[in-house]
Amino acid sequence: MAIVATVSTGTFLTPLCMSCSVRSASVCSAIKDQDVPRLAGIATVMDVAVGKLLIEAGEQALYFFNVSSGAAKLYRLLPDGRRHIIGFVRSGDFLGLAAGEDYAFSAEALTPLKVCRFTRKKLYDLLSDFPAMERRLLQAASNELAAAQDQMLLLGRKTARERVASFLRSEAAHTPSAQGHSWALLMTRGDMADYLGLTIETVSRTMTALRKCGVIAISTASDVSIEDTAALESIADGTLLN
Amino acid sequence: MAIVATVSTGTFLTPLCMSCSVRSASVCSAIKDQDVPRLAGIATVMDVAVGKLLIEAGEQALYFFNVSSGAAKLYRLLPDGRRHIIGFVRSGDFLGLAAGEDYAFSAEALTPLKVCRFTRKKLYDLLSDFPAMERRLLQAASNELAAAQDQMLLLGRKTARERVASFLRSEAAHTPSAQGHSWALLMTRGDMADYLGLTIETVSRTMTALRKCGVIAISTASDVSIEDTAALESIADGTLLN
DNA sequence: CGAATTTTTGATTTATCTCAACAACCGTGG
């Protein structure tokens, strides 16, 4: 099911780590240059094609991942097929902290995806020698936890309009090229719906409504821009009522 | 606002730590007996009365807490007063990992509450000498993250009936005395509603419906018992449709 | 005991969902 192409494994990945474009922004930044070979020694670099699974719910949770490039969606299913997307990961994000014995969620590539895979046990062993990395992981978990609480507030108490506005604000914040310009949404209306606890139709209608009142512009379905940042903010935060 | 009674601070808390009833079940279990004085040295024991705030949203996040006894609800507010309860903490739970610079949530005692308070900075300093405790914190954060994902699925995709059933199952699991018996819910219908993304009326009606079909029994509003565990399970997991 | 709060129940409204049809877009292969 989870078809992936393993590129390579082991210490000879050292040069890849040294030149890794997300190293400084990821948990790996806690490892000093001279120790990188130890990190590279337990890493496997993998490529995942769009639509393929990186993680499948129910599998034994053997690995952690660090995203080098691309993006993925994480989702859970109810027995009758209802789906909920619990989050997205992108360049620099660390993946797998939330898992227990088995993965509770699946992870599917939204774009061509490149990840570094670490065996859980080996990474834990490594952490004993690199407390700075463990501190970074704790920091990452704290940030994720805070984000999860934001999302719970959104799902529990925000209107469709507020949810979509919050989502667009967050996406723009995660997309450097979005500052003042249009950008390409990585996800379909269906993904947005399953992330925001809505239906495709409601997401579509709400996007259209935000466009019609001048808050955003939509050229293609996936190519959007924020036209009125202040208005989007106040809708997202629930300051505006109408 | 957050009126609390500080009982005592410092190394002479050591005997309190040594005899602490939740030590073995909390992150403090990572500290060996001979090192307990160092832990006690940075702790402050506090009592919080029912309805009082332990943490107020917006305050600088200076502290971590470990709950010795009692329970509290954690909540966030939208500007217009909509409230969402992001979770509950009980004996043994560690509190404050999710915070950034400031607390994003408030914490209010549901019962008379006893907590150990640690200054963030001091605890972080201590962690350098006790990697086992840092590992425990990472573990705690992972568990919270997994729970948050469960809750997101609940809020995003479950029906009122499924939400209430999930809540009752989880409460029973957190309450040793609930196994096969009735127990006292710590929270009001309003708290349940704000936790489950529903209204008071919907929670009340749903509880009544679950009682009428024999899944639960309700003697007092707060005194409930599970009469048909299998049915509750399948409702909670979305296996049952009706 | 009695005021205040919480809970339950009923009647009605509404935001969002569902069902349905059509339009736009996308990748593929002729």
Added chain:
DNA sequence: CCACGGTTGTTGAGATAAATCAAAAATTCG
């Protein structure tokens, strides 16, 4: 390069789960 089938997105009309409004009942607590 364009036609074509499949997917994704939009829009409309109607249905519905849950919200809102309202009032009575039960419970709590000073």
